Amino acid sequence: MASHYTATRGRLDRRWKLLLVVGFLGLAGGVRTALDAPAAGYELSLYRATPLLFWGGVAVAFLAALVVGLSSDSGRGRLTAAVLGGSAGIAVVALPVVRGYHFYGQGDALTHLGFARSLVGGTLQPQDLLYPGVHLFSVALNAVTGLALTRSLLLTVVVFFGLFFLFVPLCVREMTDAPGALVVGLFAALLLLPINAVGTHVVAHPSSEAILFAPFLLFIALVGVRLPTRGRLRPSRLGLAFAVVAPTMLFVHSQETLSLLVLFGAILGVQIVFRLFSSTHPIAQHRPLLFETLFLGALWTAWAGGRPRVTSRLEAAYDFVVGGSATSAGGTVAGRSASLTDIGASLGGLFLKLFLAAAVFSAVAGIVMLGSPLGRFDDVFPDHNALNKYLTAAFVPLAAITAVVFVGDFGDHYFRFVGFLMLPVTLVGAAALASGVPALRSRLTTTGRRRLLAVLFALLLPLAVFSLHPSPWIFQDNPQVTDSEMTGYEVAIEHQVPDATFAGPRGGGDRFADAIYGPESSTALAFPGEAIPFTAWTNLTGAYDDGTYVPLRPPDQPRELSLYRGFRYGSDGFRALQTTPGIHRVQSTGGFELYYIGDE
Template sequence: MTTDTDRTESRGTRRARIALLVGFVALTTAVIAAHRSPARSYELSIYEATPLLFWGGVGVAALIGVVIAVRGPASRRVGQGATLLAGASALSVAALPILRGYYFYGKGDPLSHLGWARMFEVGVLHPAGMRYPAIHTISVQLSSVTGLELRLTMMLTVAVFFLVFLLFVPLCVAAIADTRSAIAVGAVSALLLMPINNLGTHAVAYPTTQAIMFAPVVLYLAMGYASDRGDHRRLVGNVTGVGLLLALSTTAVVLLHPQQAVNLLGAFVLIATLQYLYRRLGRNHPIATHRRLYAQTGLFGLVFLLWSARLERVYEAVAAIASGLLSASQPGGAVASRASSLTLLGGSLEEMFVKLFGVSLVYAVLAAVLAVAVLAGGVGRIDDDGTAYLEYLILTGVPAAGFFVVFLLANAQTQYFRYHGFLMAIVTILGAVALTVGIDRLSDVRGRSVLSVALAVAFVAFLVLQAVAFHPSPYIYQPNSQVTEAEVDGYTTALEHRNESTAFAGIRSGPRRFIDLHYGTTTPAAERISWRRYVVPQGHFRNGTVESAFDDPTYVPVTEADVERETVLYEGFRYNEAGFEQLEQEAEIDRVQANDQFELYLVDPNASVGG
C-alpha cells in the first residue's frame, strides 16, 4: 500500500517537474519575444503593442506556476520552483517597459525624479537637500557600478522594489501561519500587486510606491525583533542583528518617503503601547513576553523628526491639509470630477472601481473576517506568536486608515489613494493568511484536490484582472506612461535654442516635467522659468483660435503622445483633431522645429497674414 502511494507521489512529482520545465520555457520565450519587439514610437497601450507571444507565454507560465504552488506539491523543491515561476511571470509584466526597450517609463513625477537624480549625479544637489532621496541615490549608485544610463537604472530600481515586495510578503505570511501552503499562498497573493492603483500609487519611479513596496520588509523584521530575545545573537550590548536591521529598515523608509514612514511610525507607537498595556495588566498573552519595541520606536521617531522637521515642504503640506479640512470643499472632489469625465467618455465610476479594486475588495473582505476573528479571541491553526503578529498588523493599518479619512475630507486631490496603497500592502498579508488558514482547514476534507484546483483557477483569474490594470492603458482610461527618446530630444532642443523671452504652453499640461528633466528641479535656470505650468486653453484650441489665446509670442510643443492621447483615447474631449490640424493652417502659427514624434509651433498673435 505504501509502495503504491509512493509511486503515485513520484509520478505526480515527475509530472509537476515536466510542467515546470514547460512553464520556464514558455516564460523564456515570452521574454525573448518582448525584447525582440522594442517600441519604435509612442504606444498608447503597452498591452496592445506587446506581441501576443509574450502574453501567451506569460499566461502559460503563470498558470502552471500558480496551479502547482497552490495545490501543494509533494516535493519542496517543486513547490519552490512553482513559486519562482509564478513570481518571475508577474515580475516580467511589471518590468515590461524595460523588456520592450522603453527609453523611459513614467510621465509626470518620474521625469522630475530623473531630473533630481541627474542633479545628484553631477553634484549640483546633495541627497540631504531633498525630502526623499533614496531611489535617486540608489539609481545613481547603480548607474555608477554598472555603467548603464541613469534613466535605465532608475527603471531597474523600480523593478527591484517590486521584487522586494514579492519576496517579503510571503515571508510575513509564513511568520504568522506556519503551514505548508503559507509561502505559496503568500507569494501568489503578492503577485497581485494590489497596492498599485494608478491613482495614488503607480508602477513607475514614484517614492510613495517604492516606500509601500518596502513596508513588508519593516513588518517582517519587526515580527522577528518582537519574538527574538537576543540571548544568543547580540552584537554590541543589547543590540542584536535583527534589531540593527530593523533600525536600518525604518531609517530607509524615512528616506524613501516620509509620508509613508508616518504610517509605520504610528503603527510602532500603537504596537509599543499595546505591549505596555499587556505587561501592565499582567495578561497571559505572548505580547506580554515579546521583546519591547520601545527603543526601536523612539529611534524611528527621532530619525523621522531629525530628517523631516528641517524641511519646509513638510510644514506646507500640513498647512494645506488643515486648510482643506477647514474649507467647505466637497470630500473626494477629485474622484467626483473624474467620474463626470468618465461618463462623457462612455465609462462609469462603477466600472473603474471593478477594474481597479475588484480583486482588492475580495482580499479586504478576507482581511476583515480574519481581523474580527483575531479580536474575538484568536484563530485556529495559528499559534500564539502568529496571533500576536496579526494583532500587530491590524494596528499597523490604523494610522493609514485614519490618514485616508483625513486626506479624503481635506479633498487633497488623490493623495488619499496613497494611503489606500499602504493599506492594501497590509490587506495582502492578512488576506493571504486568511486563505492559508482556510486551505489548512480543508486539508482533511474529501475532495480537497478539487477545491485546490478551484482556488488555483481563482488565483489565475485574479492575476489576469490585476495584470490588465497594472500599467496605464485605455482599458482604465489612462494613456501609457511611455516617454520616447524623440520626445526628450525634441524638448531638449527646444529648450536649448528657445528665445528666452518667449514662453511655452503645453497640451493639457505645461512643459514643467521636461524642464525638470533638462535643467534640474531646483536649479536657478529652472526656477527663473515662470511659465512652467502654462497650458493651451482648450476652448481656443477646439475652436481653432489658438492665435488669440495669447497676448505675446508663445511656443506650443506637440508630441505624438499628445495627439494619440487626446484624439484616440479621449476622443477630442478637451483637445480635438481639428485643433491639431488647425496648427498647420493658421498664418499666425509657424512650425519651427520637428522630428518624427515632436513638433514645436510658434504662435505669434501679432503676425500679419501677409508677413
C-alpha cells in the same frame, strides 16, 4: 500499500517538475520575443504593442506556478513555483525596460529624473532632498553599470517591486504555518493591491517605492518579536539589521515612513496592553518592539521632522482635525468620474478593473480583523493569532489617518494612504486564505480549498496584470517618453525666443524642463509652460499673443483623439495648427513637433 503511495507521489512529482520546466521555458521564450521587438516609437498601449507570445509565455508561467505551488506537497516544489511566479511578475513590471523604452513615466517621474541628473552633475546634494533614496540608488546603479541614467532609474523601480514580491510572502509565512503560505503570499503580492494607478504608480515615484519597501522592515519586525528578549532597549541581531535598513525607508519617502511608524507604534501598544492585563498570552512573551519604534521615530524626527514641507502638512492636518473643513479628495474623485462618464466609460467596469482584487482581500481581511480581538481565530494561526492581532490594531489608526486625508484638503495624497493601507490588508488576507478560515475548513477539504484558491487567483491576476501599467484599458495613456521627445524639448528650450511662452495640450513641458536641466535649475524654475485651456484649443491665435510656442508630443494626438475621443482637445484644433495663418511649424523631431504663434 506504501510502495503504491510512493509510486503515485513519484509520478506526481515528475508531473510538477515537467510543468515547472514548461513554465520557465514559456517565460524565457516570451521575454526573448519581447526583447526582439523593441519599441520603434510612441505606443498608446504597452499591452497591445507587446508581442502576443510574451503574454502567452507569462500566462503559462503564472499557471504553472499556481498549479504546482498549490498542489505540490514538496517544499522544494512550492519554492520553485514561487520563484517562477515571481519571475513572471518581474517580467511584467519590467516590460518598459524589456521593450527598450527610453524612459517611462511622466509628471513626477520626469521631475525625479531631473533630481537624479542634478545629483550626478553635482548641482544638488542628497541632504537637500527630503527623500533622495530612489535617486541615489539609480545614480549608484548608473555609476556601477554605465547604463544611461534614464534606464538605471527604470531598473531601480523594478528592484523595489522585486523586494515587494520577496518580503510579502516571507511576512505571510511568519503569520501562518500553513504549508502553502509562501505561494499564497506571493500571488497576493502579485496582485499589487498597494498600486492603484491613481495615487501610487509603477514608475519612478518615491511614495510608491516606499510602500513596496515597507514589507522588508515589517518582516524584520515580525521575526524579531519572537526572538529572546535581551532587555527593553537592547536590540536583537535582527534589531541591528533593522537599524541598518530603516534609513533606506526614510530616504525613500518620509510620509510612508511615518505611516510605518504608526504601524509599529500600534504593535507596541498591543504588546504593552497584553503585558499589563494578560501576562499568560503569547503576545506578552514577545519581545517588545520598543527599540524599532523609538529608533525609527528618532530617525524620522532628525531627518524630516523640522523640514518646512513636512511641518506645513502636519499643521494643515492638525488644523483640519480641530475644526477645518474641505473635501479635496472627494472633489477630485467626483471630477474624474464626471470626465470618464462624458467619454462613455463605465465607472463600474473601471472599479472592477482597478479595485476588485482589493475589495476581495479587504472582505477576507475584514473577517479576520473583526474576529481577531474576540479570539475567534486563535486556534487557526500561530501564537494565538498574535501577528494578525498586531496588524489589526495597526489598521485602525492607519484607516483613521486615511479618512482624515480623504475629507481634508490634501490633494490626491488620499490614494497614497490607501496604497499603504492595502499592505496590512494584503498580509492578513493572504494569511487567512493560506490557513483557511473556519468557514472554509468546515465546508471544504484541503484539496477543495486549494482549488478554490487557484480559481480565485486565476480570475484576479489577469485584472491586476492588465491594470498595472497605464493603458486605454483603464482609460490612461502610456507614460512612455521617447528619446526624440526628450531631444525635441531640449532643442526647443535651447533655441527659444526670449520671453516666449510654451503652451500645449494638458501642459507646456514644465516636467521636461525639470528632467533635462534639473528641477532646481534657473531654466526649469523660469520655464514659461502652461496648459492650453479647452475653450482656446480651436482659436489659438485669438487666445495667445505673438511669441508663443505650441509643442505637440507623440502621445498628444493618439491620447486625445483615440483614447479620449476628442473630449477636450478635438481634431479641429490639431488641423488648425497646420492651416491657420500665423501659426508656423518650426521644429520636427521624430514625432515631436513645435509650432510658433507669431508674424515672424
